[in-house]
Amino acid sequence: MVKKLYYENVYTKEFIANIIEVKEKEGRFHIVLDQTAFYPEGGGQPNDLGKIDDLVIEYVYEENQMIYHVAGQAPAEFQNVKCVIDWERRFDHMQQHLGQHILSACFEKLFDGETVGFHLSTDTVTVDITMENMVPAQAEKIEYLANQIVFNNLHVHQHYPDQEDLKKMPLRKPPKVSENIRIIEVDQFDYSPCGGTHPNYTGEVGIIKIRRWEKMKGSIRVEFLCGNRALKDYYWKNNSINKISALLSIKDTDASEGVERIYNEYNQLKKDMKNLKDQLTDYEADLLYKNSTVHKHTRLLVKMFEDRDINELRILSAKIVSNPDIVVLFGVKHDSKAQMLFSRSKEIDINMNQLFKEVAPMIDGKGGGNPQTAQGGGSDIGNLEGALLAAQQIIKNRYL
Ligand SMILES: [Zn+2]
Structure with missing residues (x-):
């Protein structure tokens, strides 16, 4: 069995070992050392990374009591190779892992919450706890106790008890293995x-x-x-709060209330703006209706717009044709697009869809609608005005 240096001294960052086996699989080299401080993936903890001589180790796993270090190249030397662990990564895993033991113990002691899942990755650490829900006050209690355990700087022991000793230990959860059981004790606070x-x-x-x-x-x-x-999380959170409080010229402790106030104001302004827009559209509809020309008791409105939102124009035309006697022919010029919107009062018997389809080819256009309203667009902006006038002429000649 390979000597596991990470159990003898968890702080081993560098060590010398001999390569005792190399297996090549799909272009990767799986290296076995006679002793290793590389932790293999397992128990919810990701594997270590690092180097064996100049070889970059991409993955470490345990299989049949052997630990394999996977590299992209074959080793050149087999004796006395220098091994270096990516310590920043490992220490991070150690911090998160023991933190999880402490937190899980606090959940159990305070709220009888059992840990049924643990996930540790480079981005997130989570535990699944058997509680229906948690309120912020409970989370604070747990955090407070967990951090007191940290501040008290308790000794963490590892034990390899026999069955007799194991029975005496107040374990938080039963072991998953039956041999070589290893118990981590947080100084009489937690046994796991x-x-x-x-x-x-x-x-x-x-x-x-x-x-x-x-x-x-x-x-x-x-x-x-x-x-x-946690420190890195504090960096960006503190920066965010400082930015918000500087932007709003308020104290950092008032940032959340400040944002809430602005959010409420913004919603009120949105409502006010909508009301004003509605009023403005009413006014514009009224004005356009009055300025339309009358031809044999039917009003005709032909109007060109520049860069106006088509949805706004739909609302405007709907308001105008709520009068009983008008046909509306709108044209809109955008950068490289011509749009047309035809509409009429429901009292007038002209098929606007048919009319639209008749003149749409003049602007290389597509679109349509129903007998009362039709819209669409094309690429020939230069002909837009001509298309509207042609539609007007058809109405005069054919329908009125
Ligand atoms: Zn652990």
Whole structure:
């Protein structure tokens, strides 16, 4: 069996070893050392990374009590190779992992919440706890207790008990394996079977911060951060709050109320703006109706617009044709697009869809609608006015 240096001294960052086996699989080289401090993936903890001599280690896993270090190249030397662990990554995993032990113990002690899941990745750390829900006051209580365990800098022991000793230990959860059971004890506070890597003292975990939680089926998923991750989280959060408070010229402690106030004001302004727009459209509709020409008791409105929103124009034309005697022919010029919108009062018997389809080819246009209203667009902007006038002429000659 390979000597696991990470269990002898968890702080081993560099070591010398001999390569005892190399397997090539699909262009990757799976290297076995006679002793290793590389932690293989397992127990919810990701594998270590690092180097064996000049070889970059991409993945480490355990299989049949052998630990394999995967590299993209074959080793040149087999004796006395120098191995270096990516310590920043490993220490981060140790902080998150012991933080999880502490947090899980607090959930159990305070609210009888059992940990049924643990996920640790480079982005997030979560535990699944058997609680129906959690309120912010409960989360604060848990965080407070967890951080007292950190501040008290308790010793973390590892035990390999026999069955007799195991029975005496107040385990938080039963072990998953039946042999070589390893118990991690946080100085009489928590006993938990685990094969992962943990710092020797709780103080090294640094602050434990619950970020958020969500309800799952019969449990809650709690996202948290420890140590350097919590510090990095504090960086951007502090920056955000400082930016917000500078922008609003308020104290940082009032940032949330400040944003809420602005949000409410913004919604009120949106409402006011909509009312004003409605009033303006009423006024414009009224004006356009009055300025339309009358031909044999039917009013005709031909109007060109520049860069006007077609949805706005639909509302405007709908208001105009709510009068009983008018046909509306709108044209809109955008950068490279010509749009037309034809509409009429329901009392007038002209098929606007048919009319639209008759003149649309003049602007290379497509579109349509129903007998009362039709719209569409084309690319020939230069002919837009001509198309509207042609439509007007058809109405005069054929329908009126
Ligand atoms: Zn652990």
